[in-house]
Amino acid sequence: MVTDTNPGDLEELLQQWYAPAYRTAALLLGDAANVDDAVQEAFLRLWRFRDALPEGDGLRPWIYRVVVNACYSSARTETRHASRRAPQDALDAVVSSDSTPDELADQHDRASLVRQAILSLPTGLRAPLVLRYYAGLSEKEIATAIRRRPGTVKSRLHEARRLLASDPRLAHLGLGVSSNGQEEAK
């Protein structure tokens, strides 16, 4: 679990936050190259505006906010480039649900399936879910990070869980997430 700190030093900032930021970006974007780009951009932004970084409890949502924004920017850039290559959304392109759950189970382990299920969510739902279940932010902190009202965050989390509950990959694993916020076995 990462801890809060005052990022007065770039190396300290990198040491503490690079790995969680990278994994958050990977869960949001999926594409490794985009992830690398987004994380670099996030840390450059963080460092340039380090004087404005809050201290204490406010730091963590702030850092994730910068990471999420960098991911959105990277996704938009990639979408523009990808649209020239193929008429397909870059975020959706990284995940394919065409395969049956049985085939997927043969090819991937559980972690991979969970990741694919998350990546299959719409972009607007993915960030609250990742920030809630990976970064461990509260709904209020997520609201700060994605600049939405707590009520919006709550409804998006609800919708994300509902979609995951119906995702065949999680169903194949015997896991399901109920639409009312409680997980249930299927």
Add this chain to the structure above:
Amino acid sequence: MITDAEFSALVAEAAEAIPAPTSADAILAAARAGIDPPSVASPIAKARRHPRGIAISAIGAAAALVAVIVVAVSLSSSPPSIAHRAPGSPRALGALTAGAPGFGASQASVAGGIPAAGSTRTSVTSASGTASAGSQKIITTGTISLVVHKSALGHVVTELQAIATSLGGYVSTSSVALAGSSRGGTVVLGVPAREFQEAVREAESLGTLKHLGTTATNVTGQVADLGAQVSALEAARAQLEALFARAGTIQALLSVQNEITSVQSQIQQLQAQQRVLANEISFSSLTVALAVPSVPHTPVPTPSRFSKAWHQAVSHVEGGLSTLLADSGIVLLSIVLIVLIGLLLLFGGRLLWSFVRRRLV
């Protein structure tokens, strides 16, 4: 049914399976070396970074070139050296300390105008040989040796402190023994350069002057060199700060930050040297060595020939006896014992013979 915590663990498991560089050292090494973390950078990212890296390198090289040129220009523009003989009067010291022209890479010994018992020496040297007329930077130091009466030693030390304070200076160090067999010591004064002559004059009046020496070192070139180096480094730092604001990658950010730290450190070192030099120029150092008069020897009367012979004879007899006793101590002891025993036997025999003869009679 799974709980929120279990789902969090599942998501964390999925995240941990992503090959992010977990070691901080690996992250930094990758960032510094320009090697992408385990994932592969996209062609877009590479294309975006590559020209920027080249631009940063080019601007960095330009900044270094500018710094070198600035230093070179400033060094080459230093004024040519002009050498003069120091004026033939000790009072010219005032002119030296005031930074007036009239000396350069020369050294002169000056005698006269000072109490006959004392020796005076004035040295003028140029540190870099780049001195010129006007706005000279001179470091002046002096040494005075005074002989003072032992009862006045404490008073003289106090007076020296008062001189320094009254002239706007300070006592740098003071090490004087006021009692005991080795009375005396040294007091080092720091006085404003313009008051150096006055300090010398007042200090030498406190006792009998045995030696007076002053040295004036021209450090104009050194000051100019330091100033040029600081200016060049500050220009380089400004360039680096501009680069820092435009750095496109963490690698560039780190390397530029390291450069800024290094340049900043160099600037601080040079500025510290500037401060030391400025202090040495502003405040002249005057070392006053204090000594008390040496105690005169009591004349020893010359012995007469007879007395000398008598003392020699007595000395020889004493020496002979000592040697004899030392060499034949056991033999003499034995002889003494034998004599004593013999005497005892003699007197005992005579007493016994008298007694026997009375009985027989």
